[in-house]
Each structure stands twice: as C-alpha cells, then as structure tokens.
Amino acid sequence: MDVSTAILNRYSVRGFKPDRVDQTIINKIFETARWAPSNCNIQSWHVNVVSGEAKDKLAEALIADVMSGKKEYPDFVPGNSLLTGAHKERQYECAARYYATMGIERSDKRARMELSLKNWAFFDAPHVAFISVPKYMRDGHFMDVGIYLQTLMLLMVEHGLGSVAQGALSLFPDPAKMHLDIPEDHGIIVGLSFGYPEEGAQINKARMDRDPMESHVFFSE
Ligand SMILES: Cc1cc2nc3c(=O)[nH]c(=O)nc-3n(C[C@H](O)[C@H](O)[C@H](O)COP(=O)(O)O)c2cc1C
Secondary structure (H helix, E strand, O other): OOHHHHHHHOOEOOOEOOOOOOHHHHHHHHHHHOOOOOHHHOOOOEEEEEEHHHHHHHHHHHHHHHHOOOOOOOOOOOOHHHOOHHHHHHHHHHHHHHHHHOOOOOOOHHHHHHHHHHHHHHHHOOEEEEEEEEOOOOHHHHHHHHHHHHHHHHHHHHOOOEEEEEHHHHOOOHHHHHHOOOOOOEEEEEEEEEEOEOOOOHHHHOOOOOOOHHHOOOOOO
8 A cells, every 4th residue: 555545545433343453463563653753863652552451441440530520631731722713613623523423413512422432432442552752842742743643543554454543542641651551751642542443333434624735835936
C-alpha cells in the first residue's frame, strides 16, 4: 500500500472486532513507527500498549473515575474550550455528524454522555496504546507526538487495522498511571485504541469532511 492510499483510507474507527492482533504485527508497527521524526531527534514518546485482562481492568477503573463526578484533571491543557470562529464551527460540525450517525439528538444529554463514555472503554477495541511524555515538554514538542501518532495510524491501515486517537484518554490520567508502568514525571498526552475494524458497525459510518486545499494552502514565487 502506498502512503497516499493509506492516508485516504484512514478514518477514525470506533467499532472493532473482538479479535486480538497478532503480537508480531503489533511489534512490526511499533518497530517501524520509531523512525518518525522529532525535533532534534528527542523521541520524547513513551508508549504503553495494553490488551486482554489488563485493558479490561483499566477500562473499569477509568469509567469509575470518570463517573465519580470529579472534573477532568489532564496533565496538559487540552485547549478545546479555547476554540473560536471556523475552528469552533468545525468542532460543532464534527460532533453533529457523529451524533447524527448514531441517531442521537443534540439535546439528548444522557445519550451523548453514554456515547462519550465509550472512550474510556476504548470503544471495545482489543488494544489501546497510551502515549505519555515528560511533563516539562512544551507546545513545540507536542508536534513530535502528533507525527508519531499519525505514523502509527497509517501503519495500522497498511496492516488492515483501524484506530482512533483519543484526547479523552488524557483527561483522567490517574487510573492509567496506577495500572501501567508510566514514568512518574510523565503526563499522558493521548491514547490510541486499535484493532480490526467492524466494517458494518454504525459507529464506523461517521465520516468527516475536509476543507479544500485552496482554503489553507497559498503559493508564492
Ligand atoms: C489528537 C486527537 C485527539 C482525538 N481525540 C478523540 C477522542 O477523544 N475521542 C474520539 O472519539 N475521537 C477523537 N479524535 C478523532 C477525531 O475526532 C477525528 O480524527 C476527526 O473528527 C477527523 O475524522 P477522521 O479521523 O475520521 O478523519 C481525535 C483525533 C486526534 C488527532
């Protein structure tokens, strides 16, 4: 598969088959992804891949934490509440499409909450990767993690897998820190649930558009 095909075939998969991915394939993906570029080659990423019973126990602990009524306590500022203008509109459009695909009215807070909760059960994916970086890292360094994340997502497409990046998994970091071997000075920046896509699943029918190239790319000579 060439890179363009992988990019155009990738979408956020939120419905998975229960089948586990063979460890040799998982190793191949993470072995290749380590060649992602980073600023000054600092390679700040630390990855915990969780599967099986450990994943189920972590999901249970995360959902209990989320449902406890406490406010989000991320290690890094998520920033979505700061959005304005076209960015805010796209955020609304993304949510609207997602809810419409799932037959949920925007006013139905309970159904929206139930859908949102699926984040912390990793959308029932057989595997999830938690990506953390040292807490002293700043804005410029987060690009490195973004590049690494996209590298992983494209490699997964190449291997017939689906994945969904999840900022939601950074919002309640304590359970992951208790259950996983994450360095003490690290903050969780993002999670990536992955596995084989359940092609017919309704949740996988949500598709997001992109603005045309002319709206954001400008050429000068
Ligand atoms: C850094 C990052 C964080 C994201 N966080 C979440 C999340 O917490 N939950 C979720 O369901 N989707 C999440 N997404 C998926 C986006 O909503 C999705 O990429 C976007 O709507 C474009 O859709 P597509 O990936 O299907 O092309 C995230 C994506 C990225 C890149």
